[in-house]
Amino acid sequence: MSKDGSAHFFTTKLDAMINWGRKNSLWPLPFGTSCCGIEMMATFAADFDISRFGAEAMRFSPRQADLLIVAGIINLKMAPVLRTVYEQMSEPKWVISMGACASSGGIFNVYSVLQGIDTMIPVDVYVPGCPPSPEGVMHALLRLQEMVQKGETHSQRRLKAEGKEYALTAKA
Amino acid sequence: MDIRTQVSTNYGDMATKFADTWKSQVSRLQARFSTAIEEVRMPIEFPVDVPIVYVKKDSIIGVLSFLKTEQGFEYGFLADLTAIDESPAEPRFEIVYNLYSLTSKARIRVKVRLAEGEEISTAVPVWRGADWAEREIFDMFGVKFTGHPDLRRILMADRWEGHPLRKDYPLRGYQVFTDPDPINQSLLD
Amino acid sequence: MKQNETLPSGITIEHDPDDLWSDSRAYVNIGPTHPAMHGAFRMCARLNGETIEKSYCEFGYTHRAKEKLGENRTYHQFVVYTDRLNYCSAIQNNVTYAMAVERLMGIEVPERAIWIRMACAEIARVIDHLVCVGINAVDLGAFSFFLYGFHQREEGYMLIEKLCGARLTTSYTRIGGLMADAPEGWERDVKAWVKKTRATIDEMDTLLTNNKIWKQRTVGVAIFNKEQCMQYSFSGPSARAAGIDADLRRDQPCMFYKDVEFDVPVAQNGDVFDRYAVRMAEIRQSLNLLVQIADKMKKGPIWSEDKRTRIPDKEVVHNTMEGLIHHFKFFMTGFDVPEGEAYTQFEGSNGEAGFYIVSKGNPRAHRMRIRGPSFWHYQGLSPMCQGEKIGDMVAALGSINIIAGEIDR
Numbered sequence: 001m002s003k004d005g006s007a008h009f010f011t012t013k014l015d016a017m018i019n020w021g022r023k024n025s026l027w028p029l030p031f032g033t034s035c036c037g038i039e040m041m042a043t044f045a046a047d048f049d050i051s052r053f054g055a056e057a058m059r060f061s062p063r064q065a066d067l068l069i070v071a072g073i074i075n076l077k078m079a080p081v082l083r084t085v086y087e088q089m090s091e092p093k094w095v096i097s098m099g100a101c102a103s104s105g106g107i108f109n110v111y112s113v114l115q116g117i118d119t120m121i122p123v124d125v126y127v128p129g130c131p132p133s134p135e136g137v138m139h140a141l142l143r144l145q146e147m148v149q150k151g152e153t154h155s156q157r158r159l160k161a162e163g164k165e166y167a168l169t170a171k172a
Numbered sequence: 173m174d175i176r177t178q179v180s181t182n183y184g185d186m187a188t189k190f191a192d193t194w195k196s197q198v199s200r201l202q203a204r205f206s207t208a209i210e211e212v213r214m215p216i217e218f219p220v221d222v223p224i225v226y227v228k229k230d231s232i233i234g235v236l237s238f239l240k241t242e243q244g245f246e247y248g249f250l251a252d253l254t255a256i257d258e259s260p261a262e263p264r265f266e267i268v269y270n271l272y273s274l275t276s277k278a279r280i281r282v283k284v285r286l287a288e289g290e291e292i293s294t295a296v297p298v299w300r301g302a303d304w305a306e307r308e309i310f311d312m313f314g315v316k317f318t319g320h321p322d323l324r325r326i327l328m329a330d331r332w333e334g335h336p337l338r339k340d341y342p343l344r345g346y347q348v349f350t351d352p353d354p355i356n357q358s359l360l361d
Numbered sequence: 362m363k364q365n366e367t368l369p370s371g372i373t374i375e376h377d378p379d380d381l382w383s384d385s386r387a388y389v390n391i392g393p394t395h396p397a398m399h400g401a402f403r404m405c406a407r408l409n410g411e412t413i414e415k416s417y418c419e420f421g422y423t424h425r426a427k428e429k430l431g432e433n434r435t436y437h438q439f440v441v442y443t444d445r446l447n448y449c450s451a452i453q454n455n456v457t458y459a460m461a462v463e464r465l466m467g468i469e470v471p472e473r474a475i476w477i478r479m480a481c482a483e484i485a486r487v488i489d490h491l492v493c494v495g496i497n498a499v500d501l502g503a504f505s506f507f508l509y510g511f512h513q514r515e516e517g518y519m520l521i522e523k524l525c526g527a528r529l530t531t532s533y534t535r536i537g538g539l540m541a542d543a544p545e546g547w548e549r550d551v552k553a554w555v556k557k558t559r560a561t562i563d564e565m566d567t568l569l570t571n572n573k574i575w576k577q578r579t580v581g582v583a584i585f586n587k588e589q590c591m592q593y594s595f596s597g598p599s600a601r602a603a604g605i606d607a608d609l610r611r612d613q614p615c616m617f618y619k620d621v622e623f624d625v626p627v628a629q630n631g632d633v634f635d636r637y638a639v640r641m642a643e644i645r646q647s648l649n650l651l652v653q654i655a656d657k658m659k660k661g662p663i664w665s666e667d668k669r670t671r672i673p674d675k676e677v678v679h680n681t682m683e684g685l686i687h688h689f690k691f692f693m694t695g696f697d698v699p700e701g702e703a704y705t706q707f708e709g710s711n712g713e714a715g716f717y718i719v720s721k722g723n724p725r726a727h728r729m730r731i732r733g734p735s736f737w738h739y740q741g742l743s744p745m746c747q748g749e750k751i752g753d754m755v756a757a758l759g760s761i762n763i764i765a766g767e768i769d770r
Contacts, residue, residue: 073425108425186613299594
């Protein structure tokens with residue numbers, strides 16, 4: 001504290017600080033396969049700008065992204081690819097399952113469709129809709145941000161259990 | 173009221189507009205390929221939209237090339253190549269060729285009846301684009317095409333067992349895999 | 362050390378005598394998760410540096426078994442699945458499917474419904490072309506072009522939302538008519554949108570069409586000439602870019618396309634630039650069409666009163682016994698479509714979109730075959746990119762506008 005009463009530092013918890021940084025710089029990996037991919041593109045475009053929330057840097061490489069937005073149908077042919085991409089991402093990583101097809105197979109309960117990506121990878125936020133409106137996707141992102149701040153996501157819980165909370169490059 | 177009811181906003185004029193063209197084309201076809209043509213179904217008589225020519229499988233390539241190149245036919249555009257599973261009727265499969273003529277704007281359909289296990293020659297020499305359509309028929313129905321450059325599964329994974337669009341394949345017959353498909357290097361060498 | 366290799370297509374690949382390794386080829390997987398592969402497609406290529414010597418394409422990563430579902434769902438239930446075919450212009454698929462089933466049943470749709478369907482098809486065409494050229498530009502680096510187009514696309518979505526409440530997966534048409542009437546003043550909104558989109562397209566044109574960088578990246582790239590297009594059954598803008606003068610709206614008119622005027626843009630060379638130019642010209646033609654349609658629409662019923670397909674209104678269902686039973690039977694068993702088969706085609710935004718339906722007189726189809734134009738166009742990608750660099754392949758893929766929903770179904 002200086003002589004005139006203004007503060008030059010503030011106290012907080014370390015994990016609150018780190019989680020604040022993480023939540024405001026989510027870098028999405030748009031895993032868009034079908035119709036939800038178009039609504040995801042609309043969310044990233046100028047009308048429903050997602051870069052307001054810090055998620056502008058779309059990185060298509062799993063090594064460089066931390067938020068996997070699965071938008072669209074995941075097939076039994078695509079499922080191993082999804083699993084590989086998820087495993088290649090480094091911790092902490094988050095998954096938004098966008099749309100009915102990714103969350104549960106949607107209207108397609110057929111021989112070739114994976115009935116929900118949560119059978120293969122842990123999901124943090126599910127967005128209902130077929131396709132969800134861009135407002136829905138933004139709501140999901142904001143909800144995910146709340147979860148990241150509080151440390152409630154699967155990835156953060158896993159890291160905490162392993163004792164590697166502040167690890168920035170932990171292996172999956 | 174069925175397809176024979178002519179609705180002007182829904183291609184209802186096709187039957188009248190092409191009636192003469194189709195009649196002369198069908199009679200020329202029957203004159204040229206008398207033994208190969210099993211049956212012809214004309215619109216209005218049958219509930220179909222265009223003439224359907226049922227051809228024996230041995231002469232299909234001859235008929236298709238004739239339809240593609242001959243003056244007065246010129247059905248140069250392969251609109252669709254697909255199959256129908258007619259089980260339990262025998263023969264089980266019908267391979268369907270939907271053709272369109274860019275010059276006369278007419279359409280025609282050619283069908284081949286195949287039993288289970290029978291093979292048919294590939295249409296790739298006539299249209300290169302038939303390649304993938306035949307691979308899809310093989311994948312979905314299990315019908316093999318002799319002479320096809322590369323007959324393997326296209327929509328389903330290579331490891332899939334069974335042919336999904338057959339009538340006896342269940343709608344929910346899942347087959348789960350855990351490791352991704354590798355590159356098939358032999359195709360690139 | 363290897364000799365010069367001549368590929369079957371005639372391209373000669375020279376071997377560098379300074380190659381340290383006897384075989385410096387790389388086998389690379391482009392996709393299925395790749396930013397430039399729109400949707401989930403895979404191209405396995407043998408690369409010599411940046412040049413693609415040989416490649417094969419794979420798809421099926423979004424196969425949703427719609428043809429099998431067509432055999433297991435009633436005709437009315439299937440409308441929902443048709444949206445998800447060409448999802449960039451979803452409402453157009455609804456229109457094509459409804460026409461296909463109505464043709465089998467011999468139903469005559471009221472006039473106003475046909476005009477609204479035509480307007481929907483043209484709006485869908487505009488928004489599909491905006492996506493195609495926008496994403497093509499993004500792949501090659503021109504990002505703001507995409508943003509201008511997408512803003513007009515959002516405005517177009519608002520028009521569709523006024524009709525049926527949904528932006529993308531509309532399920533708007535019913536067999537014999539439409540789900541709901543256009544609200545009061547919809548025609549005025551369409552004309553206002555057309556005016557704004559025309560201004561935006563002019564602006565977008567100045568960005569790219571005479572741009573030196575765009576021309577260097579797209580002129581002469583991935584040429585697919587007339588004969589090749591006919592061999593691979595190309596249709597729509599990709600075929601018109603190669604000089605094939607075919608447009609089903611003009612050659613085999615359905616609905617009221619005979620009563621409206623429009624031109625069909627055709628280019629010569631069949632390269633990426635021509636496909637882009639044909640699409641931009643087609644957007645302008647569709648906008649002209651929309652103004653004509655908005656002027657010609659008159660008030661009237663929007664669903665044919667054919668008892669087989671008309672779902673009774675809720676007042677009738679809740680207040681009369683017959684209405685209730687009719688409603689129940691309609692949704693529990695579906696309506697019988699008379700025996701017959703038909704292949705119904707329509708000039709979709711990508712090309713000839715068709716439904717080949719074989720009916721045996723049941724409420725469910727015996728065979729529901731969907732002809733998606735992108736299936737035939739994607740097949741042409743490998744020959745188109747033989748000998749081209751990867752960057753050119755990216756441009757080519759964006760220009761032929763392949764949409765996973767149509768290929769995999």
